Amino acid sequence: MSRVLTLAGRTGTGRVGAVLAALLILIAALWLGAAIGETAIPFKTVAQTVANRVWNAGYPLQPIDEGIIWSYRLSRAVVAASCGAALALSGAVLQSLLRNPLADPYILGISAGASTGAVSVAILGVGAGLLTLPLGAFIGALVAFVLVSLLAAKAGRGTAAIILAGVAGSQLFNALTSFIVTKAATAEQARGIMFWLLGNLSGVRWPDAWLAVPATLLGLVVCLWHARSLDAFTFGSESAASLGISVRRTYFALVGVSAMMTAVMVSIVGSIGFVGLVIPHSARMLVGVRHGVLLPAAALIGAVFMILADILSRILIPGQVLPIGVITALVGAPAFALILGQRRDRA
Amino acid sequence: MTLSAREISWSAGGTDILKEVSLTLETGEFLGIIGPNGSGKTSLMSLIAGIRKPRKGEVFLDGSPIAALGRRAVAQRLALVEQQAETGERITARQAVELGRTPYLGPLSPWSPQDDAIVDAALRNVDMGHLADRLWHTLSGGERQRLHIARALAQESKILLLDEPTNHLDIGHQISLLDLVRRQDRTVVAALHDLNHAAMFCDRIAVMQGGRLVALGRPQEVLTVERIRAVFGIEVEVEQEFDGSCFIRYRARRRQPRPFSAIAAVGA
Numbered sequence: 369m370s371r372v373l374t375l376a377g378r379t380g381t382g383r384v385g386a387v388l389a390a391l392l393i394l395i396a397a398l399w400l401g402a403a404i405g406e407t408a409i410p411f412k413t414v415a416q417t418v419a420n421r422v423w424n425a426g427y428p429l430q431p432i433d434e435g436i437i438w439s440y441r442l443s444r445a446v447v448a449a450s451c452g453a454a455l456a457l458s459g460a461v462l463q464s465l466l467r468n469p470l471a472d473p474y475i476l477g478i479s480a481g482a483s484t485g486a487v488s489v490a491i492l493g494v495g496a497g498l499l500t501l502p503l504g505a506f507i508g509a510l511v512a513f514v515l516v517s518l519l520a521a522k523a524g525r526g527t528a529a530i531i532l533a534g535v536a537g538s539q540l541f542n543a544l545t546s547f548i549v550t551k552a553a554t555a556e557q558a559r560g561i562m563f564w565l566l567g568n569l570s571g572v573r574w575p576d577a578w579l580a581v582p583a584t585l586l587g588l589v590v591c592l593w594h595a596r597s598l599d600a601f602t603f604g605s606e607s608a609a610s611l612g613i614s615v616r617r618t619y620f621a622l623v624g625v626s627a628m629m630t631a632v633m634v635s636i637v638g639s640i641g642f643v644g645l646v647i648p649h650s651a652r653m654l655v656g657v658r659h660g661v662l663l664p665a666a667a668l669i670g671a672v673f674m675i676l677a678d679i680l681s682r683i684l685i686p687g688q689v690l691p692i693g694v695i696t697a698l699v700g701a702p703a704f705a706l707i708l709g710q711r712r713d714r715a
Numbered sequence: 716m717t718l719s720a721r722e723i724s725w726s727a728g729g730t731d732i733l734k735e736v737s738l739t740l741e742t743g744e745f746l747g748i749i750g751p752n753g754s755g756k757t758s759l760m761s762l763i764a765g766i767r768k769p770r771k772g773e774v775f776l777d778g779s780p781i782a783a784l785g786r787r788a789v790a791q792r793l794a795l796v797e798q799q800a801e802t803g804e805r806i807t808a809r810q811a812v813e814l815g816r817t818p819y820l821g822p823l824s825p826w827s828p829q830d831d832a833i834v835d836a837a838l839r840n841v842d843m844g845h846l847a848d849r850l851w852h853t854l855s856g857g858e859r860q861r862l863h864i865a866r867a868l869a870q871e872s873k874i875l876l877l878d879e880p881t882n883h884l885d886i887g888h889q890i891s892l893l894d895l896v897r898r899q900d901r902t903v904v905a906a907l908h909d910l911n912h913a914a915m916f917c918d919r920i921a922v923m924q925g926g927r928l929v930a931l932g933r934p935q936e937v938l939t940v941e942r943i944r945a946v947f948g949i950e951v952e953v954e955q956e957f958d959g960s961c962f963i964r965y966r967a968r969r970r971q972p973r974p975f976s977a978i979a980a981v982g983a
Contacts (some may be wrong), residue, residue, distance in 0.1 A: 467802075592822070597817075599814060602804055602814060603797075603800040603811075604797075606766055610795035611814060611815070612785075612791065613786060614785075652805070657805060658810070
């Protein structure tokens with residue numbers, strides 16, 4: 369299977385076919401996301417709504433159905449897809465760059481840093497209106513990554529050191545976030561923020577999508593541009609350097625773009641765990657380790673997974689919406705345990 | 716292709732690791748670097764590979780300072796096989812060798828059939844063609860090391876730098892690996908531990924001690940009883956062969972006779 373896919377990725381026609389198949393899968397998932405919910409809406413209505421909105425097809429539809437699909441579910445599914453793709457890409461890139469199967473933006477504390485940054489802007493008004501929420505999150509994400517890297521370097525740079533440094537960093541930034549929220553936010557703000565911090569897609573509308581989609585596409589392009597460089601990190605950064613990679617530049621570009629994607633997603637939907645960790649591993653199992661194929665595969669699987677997780681979060685408890693972070697953690701934590709177990713077998 | 720180091724020094728954490736080492740490679744030669752642990756062999760390797768920058772002095776590749784050349788340009792002329800490079804990724808033997816083509820590939824210059832041919836040739840060259848589809852973690856140390864060499868060969872550089880390529884290999888694999896390397900039409904620099912291997916395979920030997928280059932020359936000039944005693948602190952006999960090569964016989968220090976009671980205890 370993986371060999372077939374790898375070969376498919378190599379020939380020109382195979383590549384076009386793979387891209388088309390990926391787009392079809394993505395569209396099908398978005399379609400599901402728009403159709404399934406508390407009131408099920410026929411697939412045909414979904415298609416007609418999109419036709420109406422995109423090129424004024426003029427199908428006679430009930431305004432309420434059309435409204436639910438377009439303004440509520442479809443925007444939400446698009447944001448979910450971008451978010452899943454972005455987190456999976458960040459995770460895949462960080463795992464390869466740090467040569468650490470447990471790396472992901474959530475575990476390394478990047479999400480927590482982004483949350484602190486976003487909350488500082490939203491509640492404390494840091495930046496006096498010059499900083500937008502995503503920009504604040506981006507700065508928080510970078511600060512967290514630098515801090516965690518320094519801590520890991522002090523602790524000896526090993527796999528475990530990076531993870532432990534990430535745990536410490538996450539705790540610190542989560543504490544800072546709670547501190548800021550408790551001290552400065554009104555009770556209502558605080559409730560809203562706590563719900564958002566758990567990872568939450570309700571309230572997401574089209575303007576959010578117009579931020580999430582370009583951020584993800586930009587991230588995908590930058591990551592794909594560096595696909596060969598990431599391959600060269602297979603035997604470590606010195607080996608990458610001897611293969612002609614400018615290690616520092618690659619490192620800055622990829623950490624930067626991962627932090628950017630994480631920050632944008634955190635500022636829209638809060639910090640969602642385990643997607644960045646688990647999805648890249650499942651992608652590796654399906655298509656192998658070559659980044660030219662792995663990265664788009666991880667992005668696709670992440671997008672589809674997130675749309676499905678969002679559907680589940682809406683229908684699992686009738687009349688209630690679960691934060692999507694709860695679903696991803698329920699699926700992701702056991703998978704995380706599985707990866708840990710595998711690592712021990714290998715060692 | 717010329718590579719030379721001019722009075723390069725390097726230090727880490729306040730300790731001087733390399734002190735004013737100068738070295739010029741001769742085209743097509745097999746240069747061995749020997750010296751005790753911590754004498755600076757690995758640091759010298761990464762400095763002349765351009766991976767680390769010297770604190771003082773400069774490394775020149777084809778006349779230009781290596782720091783001024785791009786990483787890619789360097790990698791097309793010079794390949795480095797590090798000590799014990801390992802991976803946890805589930806890559807195949809072939810994929811490991813394909814990495815050698817990295818300096819020629821980019822987002823706008825994709826993989827071509829020619830790259831496939833070069834990788835095939837490299838795999839055959841190190842006698843790993845039949846194991847090309849095996850996963851990395853299922854291969855033995857000797858096989859992995861051959862693949863690292865094949866990766867360096869696929870890099871098509873005129874210069875090969877090998878940092879202790881025979882570490883952790885059994886004697887059969889050590890000899891066949893060095894033999895394999897010598898057969899290549901490349902300039903080779905290899906850090907070696909075994910003095911006899913250095914004597915057998917090298918055209919010239921550089922001796923490192925305490926971060927300095929203390930001797931450089933043909934094996935029979937460099938490997939003398941006095942120098943080996945001074946550098947490694949061991950007693951040896953050196954046999955000069957009639958063909959100009961030499962053989963080193965290590966002599967154990969005379970043991971103190973064991974007290975009788977200890978022998979009795981072992982016997983019981």
